[in-house]
Amino acid sequence: MKYFVGIDIGSTAIKISIVDDNKNLIGSKISASGSMFYKYAQETLDALISELGLNNNDIVYIVATGYGRKLYKEADENISEITANAIGARAAASEFGEIKTIINIGGQDSKAISLDNEGNVVNFAMNDRCAAGTGKFLDVVALKLEMDVNMLGEYHFRSKGTPLSVSSTCAVFAESEIIGLLGNDHSIEDIVCGVHYSIAKRIVKLVKRVGIKEGIYFDGGPALNDGLVNAIENEIGQRIFVPKHPQITTSFGAAIMGVDSYNYENS
Amino acid sequence: MKSRIKNFINNGDLRRVRFWIQLITFVLFVYGGYLAINFGSSFPIFTCPYNDKTAATCYVIALQHQLAMPTKVLFSAAFISILIGLVTFIAWFMILNKAWCGYMCPFGTLQDWITALRKKIGIRFSIYTQKQFDQLSKIKYLFLIIVLLFPLLIGAGVLSNNWSAAFCQMCPARVISPMFVGDFSQWSIDFSSKTNMILTALGISFAALFFIGAFVKKRFFCFFCPMSALHYIFADTSIIRFRKDGSKCTRCGDCYAVCDMQIKDIADDVISTNILRDDCILCLKCVAACPEDDALHFDILNIKAFSSTREGFEKRMNIGSYTKNYEANK
Amino acid sequence: MITSKKRDNTSKKPKMGFLNKRFLFSLIILVLFFIGLNIYSGYSHKAYGAKEKNSQETQCEKCQTISKITPRTPIYFTLSDPTKNDKGRGGMHSHEGDYKNESYKAPSKKAWLVSGENNPVSGLDLKTFVFDTMQTQKDVKLDNKMGINTYSFEVPKNGYYNLFAKSEIIDNDTLFYRIAKLEYLNGKHGSKDIYNEEIKKEIKTDKIKIDLVRLKDDNENSFFYRISMGDALKFKATLDGKPLQNADLGIDLNSGWSKNIKTDANGTASFVMIRDYFPSWDKFDKRYKQEMLLTLTFSEDINGTIGDQEYKKVNYILTYPLSYYPNSSDYQSYSYGLLVGLFVFVLSGIVVYLYRRRRTKPFKEIKYEE
């Protein structure tokens, strides 16, 4: 059996997914990228291969994407995470419907991609200069609220009062603002809810720059937090599709890309 | 201690105080004759001597008699007595300035009582439009000319003696004041000469007009009264000043709303400090109705005798007392 | 303090202000002018002396007619100088008297003695005396100008002054006891002296035997009382202080009407003034003064002596001149007054009512003069 590997070397995490020749996902693995991400990438790949009980020569094509895509030499090809993400999303949400807008909140950036009917990237907006509206922001908040990041979703739905919006958009100031709110013994649930809605507002503004079209797909680590998902859904006013493993969409897209390019080279 | 007295005066219920002053002065001047009270013949208000029990003689009639002397007499020693009459008039006038009209004049008090009657019946008062106001306010100077000029013409022999006290024959007060002592004889027309016939007929029709006018318009006659014109000429000699502090005035028009004489300047003029106008009767209702502290004040020898205060305003409009029935019906 | 420099504030200068200042200024000028004139006329008077009437004495023409009057003809006082012929025009109250006498002593009143048709009488030996307002006797100043006696008495206070002139002549043993009486009311219009019962008291004197007193009823309540046509007058005749019954009282009005009545049991006689002034209505003069004369005559047979002469019969003649004016009701009409008053009252009432009823006028149009 021929297997294709998509490796997404992100700023905070390395995501690898392996696909068989008719493009369905066999397995995936996530690990922290850290500073020596090249070494970690290889190790994670090997670990995933052994986990799936495959051997190295079954891997016929590796496509790298993400920040470190150019530095990962063993890859046969590297593509930008935008296209990878588009392909991955279209594939992952095929039974949900035609995806035309993709929201991706990464560790330190957030992207909005708009596709045409055939799935080609039409417009794209990215915020990578500021931590606001990114996974980092959620990490900082969780740290301040002394709770685990993925508990945030649960707290979001327990908030009874009005969500306390965090006005300062910059994560560093948000930190002091949250301390202020905590100091005046406001309920954590209201604060969390407020944080989600301030992120949601920023994201919606970002997406509006590319234009909101039917079929919205949301991925990236923070997509696990269904509180945030609900916040964005409320802001946009439409149902959003969140895949089961939102973090590996881009690597999955890269892997699919690998299959097409492999078939193309050998045909 | 001084400020407590000031507050007591400024927040006092002006309406009741004024009512009692007017009542007492009315009785004093109309019925003073029974007690042989006599304030002389240069009184600055309409205490008409045709009512022979009056306690004083209105200066208008005295002036007309004094000026009616033959011119050569007038220019000779007689003039001294006219001057004495005038100086006495000014002396009386100086004490209260135009407040004589607002508080002391029995004829004015009568009109206020007629207004009170109308108010009790619940009939609305009428007002002049601004154009009518401007035209009508000149009439009092016309009457003043009659008061001053006609006697001189008599003295000069131009007019016959029938014209003596011409204004008094026309004046409604001549016809109405005696009624208070039961003497209705003035309701008659003097046919002894054409002049007298016309003058007394005018007097009676003015009296009739007076009752209708006073019933619908507040202080109807004071608008045409030559005495108020005479007052205004000597207004600067008085120790009383009526001043307005333009900077505190918000021009809300409350004073104009309550002014019986409908003087627009009281509300709109924020520059001049001396706000006394020729129609003003110094009844001080505007000061009572002014919500701004010390915006309007009635000064005696430059001491603020009665000035507008917010607290006074609220008490008088019994908004303050609203709390009482508010507490009661809460 | 107002910050907007650009244009004057909307509220114009108080509109009557300029008039007030100018009027006051002109009044002061007038006053100074009068005083100046006054001082000047005072100065010219002192420097050149009062202007004399044409210097040489004019012999009074009427004096020659002094005829020897018979003791029977009644003599009476009059307040107007018989030599002047302006018929009793005297105004309501003449002003000349009060201001003319320069020496500022108490004002005095002058009377002349005349008889018949206002002809001055002189040369009778008369005893004259006057009672002032408090019924105390004062003396009468007799002086003579151009042959005419004038009797003047001081009238310091308001009130009634009674002037008497008594002459007793015996002619073929009948004593003609003639008295000329004059009651003068001194009063100024609108003066405020107290008029009380004291003033109305009858005169009690023994100086004259016979007297005729006018009884004052209560509607006479001011010093400015005038007899007018239509009034009922009551008189009381007394002889030696006692009421004089059925003496006859002759009433002669200048206008020609005359009547004789008798005094009743307690010496009183009363009659109603007739109306004898009928000018056309526009020539009516409500201050038209007319004179009337009452003569009380009574004779009794008493004999007595005066000096060395004997008399068996006394013939009293007392004259009492009065003046009267038209009655105010002749020229004042109450009904017309009320009629006019009612008419104006109703008319203006309706006009005001209609004006207020139709006040829902749309916008008042602005008129252009074409």
Next chain:
Amino acid sequence: MNTIHNIESPKEKQNRHKAMEAIKLLNTLREDFKAPISSMEYFYDLFERVHCKHESLHDDKTKIGTMCIQIPSEIIYALDGVPIRLCNGFYTDDEIGSDFMPQKACPLIKATVGHFASGNFTDKPDIVFSPTTCDQKTKAGTTIESFGYKFIDVDFPRTKESEASREYWRRSVKQFAVELSKFQGKKLTKNNLRDAIKKIGYAQLLYHKLSEFRKNEIVPILGMDVFLVTNAFFFDKIDNWIEATEKLISELEIRAKEKITVTGKASPRIIYTGSPPIFPNYKIPQIIEESDGIIVADETCSSNRMFNDMVAVDEWNIYDMMDSISDKYLKACTCPIFTKNEDRIRRVVQLAREYKADGVIYQAFAGCTVYEMEQRSVLEAMEKEGIPILYLESDYSPSQGGQLSTRVEAFIESLKTRRRNKK
């Protein structure tokens, strides 16, 4: 797939947005300032109930929407209605409204139109009266009417001095009263009009008592709190408002006695004038009071102008009352829509003198042409009086905080140094 959560409807989203705006300001008021006043809690709670929990206050009475304070509320209370002033301070509504209004329109009117467009009222006005005062507010009338609201214009003259405008306004107030009584099906009688005048008079009396405290050296209440109190008068039940304000005044008396102050040692006293601060757009007042200034008095139509002048009546019959009411609303108003407006300058100078203010802050909404045009004459007047003045232009968007706060802080520091040099 994650569990299905329902998505907020646009209405709910708008409510949540407005709630978030509101709670943000209420929390800063509650927590960020010295010595918070306990009796202010009623007002915080009121705003939270209305704007965050979206409770309606007046279900029994007909709600009469007024687009401006120049509609005489005495007549509305007399005819047993409840005046709801529809000026709106929410950025959320401003955004909704900006689709219907020109880009440069005044944010307040955009917010009001947005509010009407969303039709999302806790107390929906049954009828709306709009005096022809601001241009944009008057023109917005047709847009609002197109949303299906009963909208009636009340003619308001623009020249204050002329006699014709006095007659004109008196006639249009009577016309308004006739229309309102027809709508309410109630008759305007002497008694209910008199009681209404006295009730409003009493509310004004309380406001004056409240502002007495702001005259003394130790200022016991924040400017923003007073704005909140006066803003509450826009929609609250008047009896509750009166009761709460009475409690507030008695508490302020205690605070004044015990010299409790909400200001710093030498915080400059500011007169706030210009476009009306409507809840929750207290952006500039908040910046002022956060950078140690204290607003001691204001000349704005959402607060001082609404309460300052009381109605005086000579004879308590309807005509006299109606004339006094209409004169007060026209003659005393210092709104910049009038052709000549020296009254406003005199008022600001008088306030500066009475409240011993150090400086004036003149804030105009971007797009509010009348306030922007008057800025020059007010600045000129203040220079003549020697009173420092800062002119700011702002709108409802929350984003431009930084740039404004630096300018305000600089102005306040300059006032402090002026005060120190003067001593």
